[in-house]
Each structure stands twice: as C-alpha cells, then as structure tokens.
Amino acid sequence: MNTFNALVVREAEEGNPKSAAASIEQLTDADLPVYAGTESVVVDIDYSSLNYKDGMALTGKGRIIRSFPMVPGIDFAGTVVSSESDRFAAGDGVILTGWAVGERYWGGYSQRQRVQADWLVKRPESMTSEQAMGIGTAGLTAMLCVLGLEAGGVRPDHGPIVVTGAAGGVGSVAIALLSKLGYDVTAVTGRPEEHDYLRSLGASGFLSRDEMSAAPKPLEAETWAGAVDVVGSNMLAKIIAQTKYQGTVTACGLAGGIDLPSTVMPFILRGVRLQGIDSVMAPLADRAAAWSRLATDLSSDLLAAMTEVVPMSSLPEQGEAIMSGKTRGRVVVNPNA
Template structure:
C-alpha cells in the first residue's frame, strides 16, 4: 500500500471553494514524469485568489493549490532529472489545473522544473517564490528597455508585497535608486531597510491623474495595474520602461497613449507562468547573485500548511508583508 501524506485539497461547492486537509497517496497525484518530495511552498497573491475563490484561478476540482514548490526528486523518468536533484517549480498552471505545492509530495512533467543552484536552499527558493522570480523577470525587463541606474530612479508599486519587496532588494543591490509606493505608512522603515531611498503614499497614484504628468522616474515595476499603472506610465521619463506583472488594483488600464507617442515610453508585460525555460534559468541564476539573502531573510516569515486558509484572506487584504515560506512537513 502506498504511503499516505498530507495535502490541502480544494473542492467546488455551490457557494465558494472548500479547503480541507486530507491524507492522500502518490496514486492520487496527477500525471508527470518526475515525483518530488516537497520541502517548502509559499503564498502568492494568486494562491490567495485560488483558496478564497475570489477569482476563478482553479480550473479543475478537486485540486491541490500552490503555484510554487521546492524539494528533492524521489523518482524520475525524465532525462534531465535524477533522484536526489534539488528542484524548484513556478507556474505552468500548477495549483490551477494541476496539483500544486500545498502537499508533501508532487508529481509534474520534468520540463516544468528548474534545478536549484548550490547557493540557494529550498527554503530560500520559496522565500523567493513566484513573487520574487517575477520581480527578477521585471528587473530584466527594465534592463531590456535600457533602464540603467544612471537614467534615474525606479518606481516600485505595491512595495510591501512579495513582488515589490524582492524588486526593491534587487534594484538596490544593482545600484538603482528606488521610489517605493505603499499604502502602509508603517512599513517605511521596512522598505528603507530593503533599499528604498524614497517612500510615497499609494494614493498619489491610485486616483485618476493627467494623461501626461511630470517626469519622475526612469522606469517602474508595477504589480498593481489599473489607475496606478496608468499614472506610473504618465510620469515615466522620456524613453523609460514600465514592467507590468500584477493586478492588485484591477485588470483595467484607464490611461492614455500620450506617454507612448510623446515620450517613447515602453510598457513591458511580465509573464511568469509560461515564461520560456531559458529565461527562467537566467532569472534563477541571477537571483543567486543579485538578491541579498540577508534582505530576503528580513522580508520572510514562516508558516505551516494549517495557516494557509488564514493567509489566503490576509494576502488579498494587503496584510501580508514580504514573503511567507510554508513548511509543508511541519
């Protein structure tokens, strides 16, 4: 008989998704050519949406949520992975249509996995998680758009969240001056500790503004969307780049073409879910060098599987600071 292990399973009901802690076996996992003993997962905004049902993230029920996990390969029929390999997974529809990281074991296609470098532990990989990996992709997007530290400061919206916190730490280490936008004034010291040089109230950006405002930053990392993104674009300097990776305020973009045709501003979309493997591997290699692990530790808290239903609501309410590492075996 297969050994049982713990998982958080979400089922569909008439009202809202129902999350239950269950004991399952490997026979209950979905198809894949690599089986992983999961050490850690994490909590992203999308995980909060999935667990609460606030958006139709989960496409197949019942499902184990969790769009991230890090652990060790226990069995593999994939040529690129062997038993004992340390791996990380971000996206690819895991936790949406394929069983995810909120369990002690996972089975997935090996083509979805990235081998962890020796200088990143499984716990650190989940302190980074999809949020931090997305932040790295966003910084790479700024670089692709020609935004260098000498061009001027970079705005980071949703600064106290997961993407924002990691983006600030990376940008600071790379020599950028960072303007952090947050709705939590009490987090000013935290954000400055990560490397922000200036803190602004998110209300400066969250209300409708001018089609073209004063040039305030050379680029921006935006995890908020909607009016905030429109205002970030309108105040970006000539030739600047704004990377868009989130929708905490909304999916709409109530802005103007003025920044694009009068200032040559570039809007770069950041997709972490289906990003090509080559780009993923570059991002993870750079995270090992461009992210100060002491700052990562300062922005990280720990949790257990049992904490996930509570954390799901808190992250949607903007009450989760930085990153959360979930020890699925605790």
C-alpha cells in the same frame, strides 16, 4: 504504499457554496495526477509559498481553480524522488513556478507531488529550498521585471525607479534587487507603518497609494527612469504619464484593476516602453537565467528579513490575510511542519 499530507480543495455542493473548503487530507502516491504522453517527475516538497493567486484559490474570491479536487500552491521547491526524464535524477534539488500549477494542475501545498519534467528547473547549488521559496513566484516575477528594465536600457544613472505594491512579495524582492544593483528606488504603499521595513530593503523614498491612484493627466512631469508595477489601472497609467524620455515600465499585476486609462502620448512623445511581464509561461531559458541572477543579486540577509515561514495548516487564515493586503514580504509554507 507511501502516504503524505496535502491541502485539498473540493468543489462546493450544489446550492451550498459555503461547503467548498480547503482541508488537509492524507493521500497516497496512487492519488497523484498522471500525465500521459509526457515525462513525469515525483518530488518530495520541502517548501511552497503564498502568492496572490493562492489567496484567491484558498478563499474562493477568484475563479483560479479550474477543476476539482485541487491541491493549490502555484510553486514549490523540493527533492526529486523519481524521474522519467534524463534531465533530472533522484536527489536533485528542483524548483517549480507557474505553468498553471495550483490552478489547472495539482500544486505545491503537499508533501509530495507528481509534475511534468518540463515545468521544473534545477535549484541553484548555492540556494536552499527555503530560500528558493522565499523568492518563489513573486521573486521570480520581480527578477523578470528587473531584466525587463535592463533590456529597456534603464541604468542606475538614468534616474529613480518606482515600485508599486511595495510591501508585497513582488515589491519587496524588486526593491531589494534594484537597490543592490545601484538604483534609487521609490516605494508606493498604502501602509505607512511599513516604511521602516521598506527602507531596510533599500527604498529611499515613499509615495502613498492614494496619491498615485488619482486619475492621471495624459502627460505629467518626467520623474521615473523605470517602474515595476503590480497594480494596473489608474496607478499604472499615472506612472506611464510620469516616465522619463525612453524610460521603461514593467507591468506584472492587476491588484488595482485590469483597465488602463492612459493615452498614446507618453509612447509617441517620450518613447516610453511598456513591457509586460509574465512568469507563468516564461520559457525555461528565461527562468534559468532569472534564477541564476537571483542566486547572485539578491542578498540572503534581505531575503531572510522579508520571509516568514508558516505551517501548511495555517493556509486558510493566510489566504484571507493576503487577500486583505495584510501580509508583508514573502510567506513560505512548510508542508512538513
């Protein structure tokens, strides 16, 4: 029977929360989850990636994992081994992001996985598995934000776009995409040492996390044609108050908090549009459109510059790093290293 390695998180012993830990275990095909009543696909995983949710799962700092044992990893790219679906055949390159994989269902920190066919999209032919996970969930979310800005009618000649959490995965990909599309991008980061990195991706201006986290006024000077925000709370409220007439703000994260201390004034006096972005349950058509755009709109050189590849064995340390805000760009996980 085929054996493979996977990173498994098991539930803490009663009265001993420190006993919950992620460790690499050797599994067999018989250990993989079975999805009754749905078409399943078995995939040999080439790469996964590290996202904020993965950090929460690996460190236990958030109730992300819903059942145990769990193989974390909210995304992966790989090659189909076998398929019950007519949509996929052995040898197809596929990508999975979202659908609560790595939370409710076993995910990408494994050399092999069985998933529902409806969770997969075909990998663009021009994109390698490593590039697909260099993009990953964070990059897909960034592309959905860009599509949200475009749907809101925001054009490059309307004014600058502000991107928060700029040195992270979503922020890095968003800056690279927007700059290539001709937008003037201002990056918000709490790490001034990353300015050169962000400038290399296309950022033309910088603001500090502290100045953008101050309590906002109901309306502030019109500054931004649009925004990509991963922070929430005061920062999102401040951006909304600074958004130009009929500008669009895309919101996809809550790193700074789930609250939104804003007022209706930017919406009823300036016609500001607040567009929520969800990549977890996004329809397959939206995912396919986003991946198609990523294959053409994201520079492979910039993607390589923002990507670090690490072995699966390093994930406990990588989880702590992303939760401490110490990672940069995209961290790709090689389960076969």
